[in-house]
Amino acid sequence: MWKYEKRLQYPVNISQPNPKMAQFIISQYGGPDGEMGASMRYLSQRFSMPYKMAKGTLTDIGISVAIRSLSAPGSGRLVLSLTPILIVAHIILGGSFHFHTENRNPAARIQPLRLTAILLIFPKMLSACLSKIKNRTLQRFS
Amino acid sequence: MMNSTCNALLNQVYQTGFAVDDAILFLDTHPCDTAALAYYQQVRALYNNAVQTYEAQCGPLFMTDVNDASYWIWSNDPWPWEGRCN
Numbered sequence: 001m002w003k004y005e006k007r008l009q010y011p012v013n014i015s016q017p018n019p020k021m022a023q024f025i026i027s028q029y030g031g032p033d034g035e036m037g038a039s040m041r042y043l044s045q046r047f048s049m050p051y052k053m054a055k056g057t058l059t060d061i062g063i064s065v066a067i068r069s070l071s072a073p074g075s076g077r078l079v080l081s082l083t084p085i086l087i088v089a090h091i092i093l094g095g096s097f098h099f100h101t102e103n104r105n106p107a108a109r110i111q112p113l114r115l116t117a118i119l120l121i122f123p124k125m126l127s128a129c130l131s132k133i134k135n136r137t138l139q140r141f142s
Numbered sequence: 143m144m145n146s147t148c149n150a151l152l153n154q155v156y157q158t159g160f161a162v163d164d165a166i167l168f169l170d171t172h173p174c175d176t177a178a179l180a181y182y183q184q185v186r187a188l189y190n191n192a193v194q195t196y197e198a199q200c201g202p203l204f205m206t207d208v209n210d211a212s213y214w215i216w217s218n219d220p221w222p223w224e225g226r227c228n
Contacts, residue, residue, distance in 0.1 A: 001159075056217025060205075
């Protein structure tokens, strides 16, 4: 069962509220190809995952993606809660942060395959890759 | 791993946890109801106690309650809802 804490994953102060941007981002959470859908894919794939390490990871990423979505809009003003490392994991595992409500993301269907490959075959490569993309993501969101 | 003691303890967590969830949903729409607040305090204490007892004997229920310094026990099999078809 899921619990939530009364805080954001990452402290964000919006200096300039932007309703248009808020609309875009909220569609990325709950829209037809949004985060909630991605979350459900991680979680449903989790149940057929034979490797316990990958199973735990799918579970934890699945709930993170969903909970991040839930903690987004706050009293008329746009509040974001993004943990860079989760964004990175999400992109690597086939998610996307583009506004693609019309073109579905085909990578979403091969998450377990990629995840298994990354976790079991390329752990070194993964950690190098993670820190590289984390820096890039930090730059983009700072 | 899931022996009968743990099953019984987990049952306590299920029951008290359900009561807490129920109280929370009621209080969301009745914030001034002192009887409901008292009920919330009461079942929350039972729930915290049940969680503590379970975790001491059977392993963590929350990711943040993992205490092992040498091994990440969280993703170990079986998960509580697995292997019950008997």
